[in-house]
Amino acid sequence: MNIIETKKLTKYYGKSLGISEIDLEIKEGEIFGFIGPNGAGKSTTIRTLLGLVYPTSGSATIFGKDIIEFGPEIKEDIGYLPSEVFYYDGMRVIDLLKYSGSFYKKDQAVILKKIKELAEYLDLDLKKKIDDLSYGNKKKVGIIQGLLHEPKLIILDEPTGGLDPLMQQRFFDLLREENKKGVTILFSSHILSEVQKLCDRVAIIKDGKIVKIDNIKDLAKDTHKRFKLEFKGEIDRKQVTELIGVSDLAFDDNNASFLLKGNINEAIKLIAGFELTNLLVEEPDLEEIFMHYYVADKK
Amino acid sequence: MNIFLREIKAYRSSTLIWILSLCTLVTVFLFMYPAFTRDVDATRAIMANLPAAMRDALDISLANFFTIYGFFAYIFTFATLAGAVQAMNLGVGIMSKEDSGKTVDFLLTKPISRFKVFTSKLFASFGLILITNTVFSLTSYIVAGIVSTDGLDIQIFSLILASFFLIQLFFLALGILFSMLIKKIKSPVAVTLPTVFGFFIIGMLGSIVGNDNVRYICPFKFYDLNYVIDKGLYEINYLYIELVVVFIAVIASYLIYSRKDIRAAS
Numbered sequence: 001m002n003i004i005e006t007k008k009l010t011k012y013y014g015k016s017l018g019i020s021e022i023d024l025e026i027k028e029g030e031i032f033g034f035i036g037p038n039g040a041g042k043s044t045t046i047r048t049l050l051g052l053v054y055p056t057s058g059s060a061t062i063f064g065k066d067i068i069e070f071g072p073e074i075k076e077d078i079g080y081l082p083s084e085v086f087y088y089d090g091m092r093v094i095d096l097l098k099y100s101g102s103f104y105k106k107d108q109a110v111i112l113k114k115i116k117e118l119a120e121y122l123d124l125d126l127k128k129k130i131d132d133l134s135y136g137n138k139k140k141v142g143i144i145q146g147l148l149h150e151p152k153l154i155i156l157d158e159p160t161g162g163l164d165p166l167m168q169q170r171f172f173d174l175l176r177e178e179n180k181k182g183v184t185i186l187f188s189s190h191i192l193s194e195v196q197k198l199c200d201r202v203a204i205i206k207d208g209k210i211v212k213i214d215n216i217k218d219l220a221k222d223t224h225k226r227f228k229l230e231f232k233g234e235i236d237r238k239q240v241t242e243l244i245g246v247s248d249l250a251f252d253d254n255n256a257s258f259l260l261k262g263n264i265n266e267a268i269k270l271i272a273g274f275e276l277t278n279l280l281v282e283e284p285d286l287e288e289i290f291m292h293y294y295v296a297d298k299k
Numbered sequence: 300m301n302i303f304l305r306e307i308k309a310y311r312s313s314t315l316i317w318i319l320s321l322c323t324l325v326t327v328f329l330f331m332y333p334a335f336t337r338d339v340d341a342t343r344a345i346m347a348n349l350p351a352a353m354r355d356a357l358d359i360s361l362a363n364f365f366t367i368y369g370f371f372a373y374i375f376t377f378a379t380l381a382g383a384v385q386a387m388n389l390g391v392g393i394m395s396k397e398d399s400g401k402t403v404d405f406l407l408t409k410p411i412s413r414f415k416v417f418t419s420k421l422f423a424s425f426g427l428i429l430i431t432n433t434v435f436s437l438t439s440y441i442v443a444g445i446v447s448t449d450g451l452d453i454q455i456f457s458l459i460l461a462s463f464f465l466i467q468l469f470f471l472a473l474g475i476l477f478s479m480l481i482k483k484i485k486s487p488v489a490v491t492l493p494t495v496f497g498f499f500i501i502g503m504l505g506s507i508v509g510n511d512n513v514r515y516i517c518p519f520k521f522y523d524l525n526y527v528i529d530k531g532l533y534e535i536n537y538l539y540i541e542l543v544v545v546f547i548a549v550i551a552s553y554l555i556y557s558r559k560d561i562r563a564a565s
Contacts, residue, residue, distance in 0.1 A: 013560070043563050050408050053560040075410040083563075086401035088309075102301040103409035145405070 001028050001064070003153055003184040004049065008058035011044050018044035019208045021058065026186060031179055033199030033216065034188040041208040042188040043083070046157050050080060062153065076104060079151035083158035085142035087130045093119075093141055094126040097148060104149040111148050118144040122170065135162040143171060147178070154178065154185045160194060172198055193283060225264060229256045229271065230278035243267055302406075302416060306393060306423035314427050317385045321378055321431070322438040328374040329442045332367065336448075339365050355506040360525045367447040368455055371439070372524035375459060378435075379466050379519060383495045386428055386467035390474020391487035393424045394556070399485055403561050413557045421475070421549065428471055432464045454531050462522035462533075469518040469541055470495065472548040479555040515540065 004026040011018035019041040026032045034042050047053045049060055051071040060067045062074045087096050094115070101111035119126050124140045133141065139162045146154060154175070160168050175198065179185055189195050195202055196216055204211045229240075231254045241249065245261040254277075260267050264281075271279065335342055346354070346361060354361070358376055363369030397403040406416060439460060444451055477490055484490055502520045505513025514520040514537065521537035 013562070047561070047563065052404065052407055053562070054558065072410045072412045072415075075408060078408070080404075080408045082404050084401075087405060088400065088402055099301065099305060100405070100409070103411055105410075 002026060002061075003028050004032075004060070004062050004186065005064075006045075006049075006058065006060040009045065009048060009055055009060050010057045011048055011053060012056045017208045018053075019048070019205075022205075022208075022210055024203060024210070024213075026184060028184055029179070029182050030201060031175070031185040031187060031199045033195035033202035034186060034205065035190065035192060035195050035202055036205035037190055040205045042190075042205060043157055044208075045205070046155055046186070046188060049155065050075070050078070076149075077152040079146035079149065079154045081142050081146040081154070081156045081159045083161060085138050085145075087138070087141065089131050091130050092126070093124065093128055093130060093133070096130060096141065097126070097144055100145045101148050106149050114148050114150060115144060118147060118174075121174065122167065136164060136167065139163055140167070143174070147174070152183060154183055156185065156187045158189055159187070160189070160191070225260050226280075226282045227256075227258050227260055227267065227271075228278075228280040228282070229274065229276055230254055231256070232275040232277050236274070239270060243270055300419075302411075302419035303423045303426075306420055307426060310389065310393075310423075310427055314385075314431060317381075318431050318434050321381060321435050324378055324381070325371075325374055325435070325439050326442050329371065329439075329446050332370050332446045333448075335370065336365055352507045355509070356503045358506065358524065360528075363525055363528050366528065367443055367451065368459065368528045369525075371443060371456070372459060372528065375463070375524065376519075379463055380495070380499055382431070382435075382463055382467045383470045383498075383519070384491055385431065387470035387474035387477075387491040387495055388487045389424050389427060390471040390476075391478045391484060391490050392474075393420050394475055394478040394552075395481075395484040395487065398483070407561060414553070417553050417556050424471055424475070428464070428467050432460075432467065435463065436460045452531070455528055458522075458527045458531070458533065459524055462524065462527070465522065465538070465541060466518055468545055469521075472545040472552075475552045476548040479552045479559075 002025045004024060006022050006024045009022040009024075010020050022041075022045055024045075034045070036042055044053065048055050049062065049067055051067060054068065063077065065074055067074065088099075091099070097115045098108075098112070101108060101115065104111065115126070118124075119140075122140045122143060124137060124144070128137075130138070130141065139159075143159070146156075156175075160171070163171060175185055175187075185198075187195065187199055199216050201213065202216055203213045233254075235251060235254065235256055237251060237256075240246070240256055240258070243258075243260070244266060245263070246258045246267075247261065248257075248259040250257045343361065343365065346359065346364060349359075357373065359373060360369060364373065397406055407413065436457075440451070440456065443456065473494070474487075474491065477494070478484060478487075481490060498517050499519055501513060502517035505511075505517060505520065514523075518541065521541055522533055526532070526534060
């Protein structure tokens, strides 16, 4: 069964395009990544699904129900964590979370128990005032707020900003745990490695359009790494050029830079023979990946 | 119900301050009534020497001023001005604060329809106005009863007090409508004060130049208290105007709210 299904979902803000003809099918129990640069339409898609903005055309269903007609009913089983969390100042964390819980039909005692569990797990003091919390701690409030009613679908919009690596790890563990219980997760991010770590399938969105939907394994198969080499002397251009899987190659004085697809061992062996002053291997930024897909599309 | 209670709680202290200020205002002024009436002829002479335009601007009627109703009506001009500010500020704030505080995402991703959010907030603000009026009216009855030498006509006095409620209702509805029409309201006061004082000045100028048409557009002039004191009635047309305006403002606000796109906070 498809938990989320969109059909040619389109949103214009006045004349400017938000998203165009988005077709998505997210299945029950999967962790679906939604990746793209800022402003690509990730948030617009999510906000449309949540009924915060209304689609210009097209339609979408969640749990098989139309998002507009059954908005409030659907949201009973959705947990949402926005990229930036804003809450009522002056409230204590526990009051805010209880207020948040009071909107759901679920037994309030069960919700309170879940709040306490999550707070302990995330190491959050429930008695503090929201105003006094650091950005990272506010984010934790957001996480608990999104999970306290044990939703069947969790929607996360760039959720990791502000969390330290340890908390991020705990948060991901928490999501995997929920996922094991059968919860479906839609995870939006502009950080590829984050999505690769967590998701089963991923949709890449750019300029309001879905560029590619792929299994994360297939995407990982063509993992790209950006190599930057600084040579001590003359560059052996021929050898570098002949390396398998190299693209986007550029030479500049003593520097060579290229994108490497696939197995890195061949490259490492070759590089070991060079006389270098510096070597950088980094994650290519999204733009580069997108460029790759665009080039692939044209072929 | 949870949004309703939350809003009542959020506005508890500011409403309390408004109520206290309003009650202090009428109490202090009403206790000056005996001093004013001790020597009616002398005071009347002073009043008569004021330029007629000024008396009109302040809605002072020489015939009524020295009755408890007339005196109260005079204080009332200022009380309604304050009351209008309170009500409009509430109307503008109760809707727009979710936008300016960026808490709107929190609220509208909950399993609740926009209609329910809107009505909860509408009822909460209405409830706060109702509480304000109840306390304000009771205080006025009691204090006026104490200072009045020859009793109190409950009908006249009640009609005067009810006009406070009606004016507040008008500005509450207007505030809600404005909060829907104006994008990015940082502070409700910036919307409220120009509007309320604008209407107030228009009404005052209308009285000075003796233009009766102004009364149709100025809520402060809907309920002519001198007419109420003389006849014991409202001029019913103005009541209809108010009810129509309030009705349209609320319906329009709801329609805008239910179709509005909530853009991401930035």
